[in-house]
């Protein structure tokens with residue numbers, strides 16, 4: 001059976017990317033350069049005091065960072081072998097936004113706010129991001145609109161930081177968005193516009209609305225460089241944390257990273273940043289729901305053609321609302337051609353199983369989207385497709401010392417009743 005047929009039948013697949021350059025890097029990157037990465041990491045670092053000032057009760061000394069914790073291999077249902085280890089990157093616990101979207105969203109909104117402040121003269125070049133916490137800056141930003149479309153979490157991230165800085169915020173929510181996320185945003189003073197359509201339609205509507213107002217800034221999940229680079233800036237954090245755990249990544253100790261993928265910005269930015277930080281020693285895989293494998297179908301389509309999951313007779317409806325995206329970002333798909341090892345898809349029922357197991361056995365409260373990466377190790381290590389991918393990557397005995405990093409992407413803000421419903 002071809003992979004296309006299996007996608008159509010909602011059967012889980014593990015696809016090995018034929019264009020992946022495991023060891024060699026492309027001579028010239030397309031949209032972003034090494035220096036974009038270095039600057040983004042530095043910018044993200046210098047933004048942290050601003051985030052502490054804006055959210056003194058929830059952002060600690062270290063700023064917007066999440067723990068990296070070791071997990072028992074049994075949690076992923078895999079036998080890792082030898083000295084291989086399983087670690088979990090807890091972006092579900094990121095302050096304020098409660099999801100990975102804090103990285104991209106906060107980075108883009110703070111950067112945009114700074115540009116507005118410089119342009120209007122409330123801050124001078126060289127002032128630094130702290131200038132944005134002044135009363136004058138707030139008043140100024142209050143005259144500026146910030147628009148975003150969201151299945152929920154990007155809206156929460158952009159909405160909460162946007163309002164904290166004083167922006168007038170409008171969040172366009174797709175059919176997938178949960179009521180509690182809308183309420184939370186309204187409480188923070190954001191305007192929530194509800195759409196009955198899917199996420200990509202909501203993005204296009206919000207973009208059109210922003211287009212009509214030159215003073216409005218649209219956080220564009222399909223095309224934004226600032227979002228992508230904000231995610232990429234997570235790499236130094238991971239590198240430092242692995243070193244603290246005594247897990248030094250290298251040719252004899254490869255790092256496998258499993259990232260839940262929606263439109264692609266968060267996992268794409270993170271994967272690209274990790275490739276900058278670890279080079280040929282890291283291999284990233286995306287995980288998508290079987291109902292919405294938008295990045296997989298875009299990768300299969302090739303560079304010059306846009307494909308959506310509708311072309312495969314799928315409806316894009318999934319319990320994993322953060323991943324309920326019908327068409328991937330073309331920018332990210334292009335960026336990832338040479339940097340992504342593969343993509344696996346997973347059924348909603350399995351994701352729910354992960355939610356329950358992580359809660360009962362490790363006391364973690366993750367949303368279904370956030371658990372998708374947990375399917376990675378078993379699929380890589382214990383299936384024929386996985387063996388083939390490992391062989392293609394030239395991984396032999398090194399697998400006995402590999403580090404498997406599951407990126408958990410959201411959950412901290414999920415209210416009790418919503419979480420209970422998943423458990424039941």
Ligand SMILES: *Cc1c(COP(=O)(O)O)cnc(C)c1O
Nearest residue numbers: 153262263264265266322409410
């Ligand atoms: C948004 C999101 C993702 C994926 O990010 P994309 O940029 O849409 O690919 C994964 N998990 C959660 C919980 C999310 O909110």
